[in-house]
Amino acid sequence: MNISQQRGASGRSQVRRAELIATGRKLFADTSYDALSMDDIAKQAGVAKGLIYYYFKSKRGYYLAIVEDSVAELVARAAGEPDLPKVERVRRTIDGYLHYAEHHQAAYRTIVTGGVGSDAEVRAIRDAVREELVATIAEGAYGSRAVPPLARLALVGWLSGVEGTTLEWIGALAADAQVEPGTDADAECGVRQPDRERLGALLVRQLRATLTVIGEFVPECPPPPLPEEAFETAGDLAPVTGRP
Numbered sequence: 442m443n444i445s446q447q448r449g450a451s452g453r454s455q456v457r458r459a460e461l462i463a464t465g466r467k468l469f470a471d472t473s474y475d476a477l478s479m480d481d482i483a484k485q486a487g488v489a490k491g492l493i494y495y496y497f498k499s500k501r502g503y504y505l506a507i508v509e510d511s512v513a514e515l516v517a518r519a520a521g522e523p524d525l526p527k528v529e530r531v532r533r534t535i536d537g538y539l540h541y542a543e544h545h546q547a548a549y550r551t552i553v554t555g556g557v558g559s560d561a562e563v564r565a566i567r568d569a570v571r572e573e574l575v576a577t578i579a580e581g582a583y584g585s586r587a588v589p590p591l592a593r594l595a596l597v598g599w600l601s602g603v604e605g606t607t608l609e610w611i612g613a614l615a616a617d618a619q620v621e622p623g624t625d626a627d628a629e630c631g632v633r634q635p636d637r638e639r640l641g642a643l644l645v646r647q648l649r650a651t652l653t654v655i656g657e658f659v660p661e662c663p664p665p666p667l668p669e670e671a672f673e674t675a676g677d678l679a680p681v682t683g684r685p
Contacts, residue, residue, distance in 0.1 A: 457492075457496070458496050460486075461486055461488070461492075461493060461496060461497075461503075462506055462507055462510045464482075464485060464486045465482065465486075465503060465504070465506075465507040466507050466510070466511065466545075466548060468481075468482060468485055469504070469507060469547060469548075469551070470545075470546070470547035470548065474504060477500075478500075479493060479494075479500050482500070482503070505562060505563070505566075507548075508548075508551055508552065508563055508566055509566060511545065511548035511549075511551065511552060512552055512566055512567075512569075512570050514541065514545070515538070515541045515545075515548075515549070515552060515570065516570060516573050516574070516577075518537035518538070518540060518541045519534050519535075519537045519538040519541070519574055519577060520534070520537070520577055527581055527582065527584075527665050528665070530581040531578065531581045531582065531645065531648065532641070532645055534574075534577055534578060534581060535603075535641050535644050535645055535648070536637065536638075536641045538574070538603070538607075539607065539610075539637045539640060539641055539644075540637060542607045542610075542611055543611060543614065543637055546611045546614075546615060549607070549608075549611065550608065550611075551563070552566070552567055552570060553567065553604045553607075553608060554567075554608075571597070571600060574600060575593060575596045575597055575600055578596055578599075578600070578648070579592075579593070579596060582652055582664070582665050583662055583665070588659075588662060589659050589661065589662065591655075591658055591659050592655045592658075592659045592662045595651055595654065595655045595658075596651065596655075598651075599647065599648055599651045602647070603644055606640070606644070610634060610635075610640060613634045614634055617633055617634060649664070652664040652665070
């Protein structure tokens with residue numbers, strides 16, 4: 442096999458692996474880890490079971506690959522566009538995070554809660570995601586991914602609140618989706634959940650408050666200044682107190 446053929450084979454192999462991961466993400470979104478056998482997975486994927494073992498060695502290896510793929514997508518979406526102004530980049534980061542959670546609810550729960558039972562490897566992946574997201578927020582706010590310990594703890598606290606809020610939100614969205622519009626159950630539901638834009642505005646405002654408090658305790662990390670027009674076009678970024 443010449444070099445060109447080797448590259449072609451490698452490319453096809455990567456495509457096949459990606460297809461298997463995409464199938465696995467759908468399967469694990471609807472079915473628990475323990476309820477899925479390798480035979481079930483192979484049948485749903487339309488491949489021989491040996492092919493899955495070839496790429497992933499085991500069911501656990503397959504599951505971890507799916508989690509890692511989900512994490513990579515979450516981080517990439519949340520990272521946004523680094524060349525944007527700070528205010529807009531922070532907004533895009535939070536919107537990207539919520540967009541991922543809204544459209545990949547099962548994967549998001551796995552990432553945030555640590556996976557199957559007490560899974561040390563999945564928890565390690567989750568912790569790495571948190572560190573990356575905290576660093577992304579720090580870079581957007583301060584222009585540096587590294588911040589003093591107290592500032593980092595405050596950002597971790599804010600992110601923990603975001604995780605809890607997002608889990609509650611997607612759970613409520615899933616419940617709302619089960620209710621038929623116009624039925625008695627629909628009338629009993631009352632007010633629907635906020636959309637992603639509204640929730641994102643709330644989380645950005647909470648982040649702004651956190652950055653203000655960080656500036657009080659860590660003078661070398663002052664909250665990023667906001668341009669005057671930000672209050673007209675991005676009211677969610679206005680300080681909690683003062684000008685609305």
